Amino acid sequence: MRRALVVVIVGVATLLLPGSMKSLASPDPWASSVPVTNEVASQPFRAGGYPVAPGSDAPLPGTCRVGDYNANASESWIAVQPGTENLVGTSKVFFETFSTFYDFHLGSFTIEGGTPVASNIVQGYECVSTGTQAMPPSWMNNTDPNADFDTQGRVYQATLPFNPWWENFIRPDAAVGVSYSDDLGRTWVTGNGGNYLARIPNASSKTLGQVEDKQWIAVNHFPGTASQDHVYAMWTVFNGSTSEIWYSVSRDRGQTFSNARRLTPPSEVGASNTYVYPSIDAAGHVYVAFASFPRPSVGTEATIYVTRSTDDAETWGPFVPVATAQLIPDCCLPNTTFRDGILEHFAASPTHPGHAYVTWEQWDGTQMDVMFSQSTDGGTSWSAPITVNDNSD
Numbered sequence: 001m002r003r004a005l006v007v008v009i010v011g012v013a014t015l016l017l018p019g020s021m022k023s024l025a026s027p028d029p030w031a032s033s034v035p036v037t038n039e040v041a042s043q044p045f046r047a048g049g050y051p052v053a054p055g056s057d058a059p060l061p062g063t064c065r066v067g068d069y070n071a072n073a074s075e076s077w078i079a080v081q082p083g084t085e086n087l088v089g090t091s092k093v094f095f096e097t098f099s100t101f102y103d104f105h106l107g108s109f110t111i112e113g114g115t116p117v118a119s120n121i122v123q124g125y126e127c128v129s130t131g132t133q134a135m136p137p138s139w140m141n142n143t144d145p146n147a148d149f150d151t152q153g154r155v156y157q158a159t160l161p162f163n164p165w166w167e168n169f170i171r172p173d174a175a176v177g178v179s180y181s182d183d184l185g186r187t188w189v190t191g192n193g194g195n196y197l198a199r200i201p202n203a204s205s206k207t208l209g210q211v212e213d214k215q216w217i218a219v220n221h222f223p224g225t226a227s228q229d230h231v232y233a234m235w236t237v238f239n240g241s242t243s244e245i246w247y248s249v250s251r252d253r254g255q256t257f258s259n260a261r262r263l264t265p266p267s268e269v270g271a272s273n274t275y276v277y278p279s280i281d282a283a284g285h286v287y288v289a290f291a292s293f294p295r296p297s298v299g300t301e302a303t304i305y306v307t308r309s310t311d312d313a314e315t316w317g318p319f320v321p322v323a324t325a326q327l328i329p330d331c332c333l334p335n336t337t338f339r340d341g342i343l344e345h346f347a348a349s350p351t352h353p354g355h356a357y358v359t360w361e362q363w364d365g366t367q368m369d370v371m372f373s374q375s376t377d378g379g380t381s382w383s384a385p386i387t388v389n390d391n392s393d
Helices: 002-016 202-208
Strands: 045-049 065-069 073-080 087-094 104-112 115-121 141-143 155-163 173-181 198-200 211-219 231-238 243-250 272-280 286-293 301-309 320-326 344-348 356-363 368-375
Touching (some): 045 115, 155 231, 173 231, 198 211, 198 231, 231 272, 272 344, 320 368
Parallel strands (some): 243 272
Antiparallel strands (some): 045 065, 073 087, 104 115, 141 155, 155 173, 272 286, 286 301, 301 320, 356 368
16 A cells, blocks of 8 residues: 555656656656456366265265366466467366365366467366276366476476375375376376376375375477477475475476486485476576475475576586575464465576576565575576565565
């Protein structure tokens, strides 16, 4: 409110100044000459899903059926097909009236030339598209939307199907997969020959507390680079004592993926590593940013690291610390109903080789700032953090 009031006052005052004085007024940093139109990108659709039975707090095995995805959506992501105005959006989509029961799959939204034209489920993870109630291949949930294109119009998404066995606080069994679409998200194919990149079966998750989570994907969509159209999927494995980042690479446009390899040795970073963001720069080099916590469970302080590979993820450079971030100690932001989210975000430059950027949240005990740092030498060194929000308190 304070910012909006200042803008209005300055605008009125400028109208009263002589013409010679108008040129001295600073331009409004929030103004734009580009018109903005809001459009609804999603449409209701029908697909397979698991209802929640009376008296239960989670979807139940063996009950999958066709139903409506016409309720809430959350955690949206959008990818732009290089060189076009075509986009594919993806998000959690909640099944029928069961939003309060954490009952969802991944949905995709086709946007051609800026116009939304279709909505659908990411097929291959529920009973209708798989043709069976068997679990797996049918899963009660599928989550954590993300997407990226290659140079030939194929869009990819790393998926996290899981079954929510909530009884006695047991963690769910889960898997990490990759799906791709050649028609802008209308239909999806499960990559890697239909096989998961990683899966911890329910027996292990119940006895050892192991589970995969926080998966992400990046695709080299830079023509002429050595690893053009290679696909990099990364995720975290939580095992109750440490959390490690693992990754897998496809060099044939998603048909097969390499065996999973560990990225983060605890001897070089902290005990708990998560919030992984892979990204590709204009030279085709792969960067990875992640948050590393010193204790097995996520705490209130984390170091943000970045590493880079120049040989198609075969070897990695040093883990370079960008900054140490302070997190809010509780789940929620004060005086709001908003939960705190993932600590940082990361992107390598698509136009300037060797340039990369990290933003993160910094809690000072009373309020949150958004911080920024950049590298211009391939992640070897990072600029001193600056605050990018402009509030005064």
